Structure formats: structure tokens, C-alpha cells
Amino acid sequence: MNIHKLITDIEKVDPEVYERLDSRRSAVSQFAKIGGKLALAAVPLALGGMFKKAYGQGNSTIVGVLNFALTLEYLEAEFYTRGAAAPALVPVGTPAVGAINTIRDHENQHVNFLKTAISSLGGTAVAKPTFDFTARGTFPTVFTNYDVFLAVAQTFEDTGVRAYKGQAGALISNNDVLTAALQIHSVEARHASHIRQMRQARNTGISIKPWITGKDTGGIGSNVQASYDGEEITTQAGVNILSFVSASAASESFDEPLSRSAVETIVAPFIV
Structure with a gap:
């Protein structure tokens, strides 16, 4: 999964998404903290958390x-x-x-x-x-x-x-x-x-x-x-x-x- 490309695609559709997430750097940093063998398993959870913050339930x-x-x-x-x-x-x-x-x-x-x-x-x-x-x-x-x-x-x-x-x-x-x-x-x-x-x-x-x-x-x-x-x-x-x-x-x-x-x-x- 190309996280940087995904975030860029989101930004193209909703340029104001980072106003809800604090910043693009903040969004990227959420994924930067995910490392090692847990990365692929944790990405969907981290992405879900980001969207819950941006768009609510x-x-x-x-x-x-x-x-x-x-x-x-x-x-x-x-x-x-x-x-x-x-x-x-x-x-x-x-x-x-x-x-x-x-x-x-x-x-x-x-x-x-x-x-x-x-x-x-x-x-x-x-x-x-x-x-x-x-x-x-x-x-x-x-x-x-x-x-x-x-x-x-x-x-x-x-x-x-x-x-x-x-x-x-x-x-x-x-x-x-x-x-x-x-x-x-x-x-x-x-x-x-x-x-x-x-x-x-x-x-x-x-x-x-x-x-x-x-x-x-x-x-x-x-x-x-x-x-x-x-x-x-x-x-x-x-x-x-x-x-x-x-x-x-x-x-x-x-x-x-x-x-x-x-x-x-x-x-x-x-x-x-």
C-alpha cells in the first residue's frame, strides 16, 4: 500500500482534510510510527482512526x-x-x-x-x-x-x-x-x-x-x-x-x- 499516494489522493478530493487532522505532516506521522512486521496489519486501523478524526462516525x-x-x-x-x-x-x-x-x-x-x-x-x-x-x-x-x-x-x-x-x-x-x-x-x-x-x-x-x-x-x-x-x-x-x-x-x-x-x-x- 502506497500511503503517501493514498494521502495525496485524499488531498486532491478534499483539500481541507488537513484542517481536520492538524496538518499533512500530522497525517503522515501517524503512519511513520507504524513500523516493522506490524505495519501491514496496523495500517487499516491507523487509517480508520485518521478518518474518524477527520469525518466522524x-x-x-x-x-x-x-x-x-x-x-x-x-x-x-x-x-x-x-x-x-x-x-x-x-x-x-x-x-x-x-x-x-x-x-x-x-x-x-x-x-x-x-x-x-x-x-x-x-x-x-x-x-x-x-x-x-x-x-x-x-x-x-x-x-x-x-x-x-x-x-x-x-x-x-x-x-x-x-x-x-x-x-x-x-x-x-x-x-x-x-x-x-x-x-x-x-x-x-x-x-x-x-x-x-x-x-x-x-x-x-x-x-x-x-x-x-x-x-x-x-x-x-x-x-x-x-x-x-x-x-x-x-x-x-x-x-x-x-x-x-x-x-x-x-x-x-x-x-x-x-x-x-x-x-x-x-x-x-x-x-x-
Whole structure:
């Protein structure tokens, strides 16, 4: 186990973790005190102690939410890992190569972070499902046609942003876990925006903004409509903001949450 790499991965997902642990040096020193033949056996206990200090005790609801998030991160991590490795998919020698590789690495970091957090809160991480990224034949060229790949990527990212927002309320009893989840949420939002800008740069004749307008799919079509339904809402906290801005601007201003059941229905075709 590469402890230094693990701590670095945690720091990337939750930059404020050391404010709870005193410092990075403090976190590393906990493991430095573990030596000799007891090291491998003691590491999980020391790691659990560190997370209990940083994030407190978990409960079944929080672990359930984190496992739900982990399934989505498994999906995205494997999608980008396969896409980055697919021959001649991402245009060689373009900034897209670095962008896809960076997103791939972020998603894998999210997987590792969530698995560690679940274990440290006393839970068991769900196993990675087997995925069918064609969605049972809906996107048969997903790893051979770059535009289809980006379209599916956009759908995953937009859905992920709404999924994290939808589960925020279930984490409200643990401020530290909530903060970490929302930090992942913000990374997913940046992914979504960047993928949308990459699609716009393809000059396919479809106008795609860095954010969702109404419940528009950005030209992907009815197969992904469920990921966008409800985004056209213009009332926030009981206030109809059409009094201040246009309907398009009102819908663009907020990401609407998706329920867990809605997300599970959306991703079901991608899971064998």
C-alpha cells in the first residue's frame, strides 16, 4: 500500500482534510510510527482512526449514499479509462487527449477516495458492476466514434452533478462527509462544463453551452431525456425567478437534483 499516494489522493478530493487532522505532516506521522512486521496489519486501523478524526462516525444512511456515489464513480472511471485507451478515438495530438486523461484520473481518484471513506466509516464498499457502455445497443459506436463518446460523457457528467445534489440532504447530519461529497460534486460540474465545451468546439452545427438550458439534451436526443427532465424549473426557494430573468437564464442558473431512483433508472441500461 502506497500511503503517501493514498494521502495525496485524499488531498486532491478534499483539500481541507488537513484542517481536520492538524496538518499533512500530522497525517503522515501517524503512519511513520507504524513500523516493522506490524505495519501491514496496523495500517487499516491507523487509517480508520485518521478518518474518524477527520469525518466522524458514519451510519447506514451515509454509507448507503456513499456506495450509491461509488457505483456512479465506477461507471465514469471505467468509461474514461476505456475511452482513453481506445485506438484512434480521441484525436491524437490535440488538447482533448490531456482533458480526457485528466478526467479519467479524477474519476479513479473519486473511486479510491469513496472506497476508503466507506471502509473507514465501518461500511463495505459495493463491488464494481459489469458495464455495457453501448446501453444495450443504444450507442453501439461509443468507443469508435468520438462525437458519440463525448455525447455519452456529457450525459454521465450532467447526471452525476444532479445525482450528488440529490443526495446532499441525506448527508446533512455529518458536515464533514457532506463537505467532501460536495467537493466531488464541484469537480463533476467542471467536468460537465468542459465536456460540453469540447462538444461545442467540434462545430457539428449544434449549439452547446457549458451548462444545461431548460431540459435540452444538447442534440443528443430522446434516449437521454431522463437525465435532463426537470431542469426547466424556474422556481427556487419558492420564488419564481422569471420575475428577474428569462426562462432560459432561470433554468441555467441552478442544477436541479435527481432522486436516487431516477438516477438508478437512467444508468440501468449501462449496467449488465
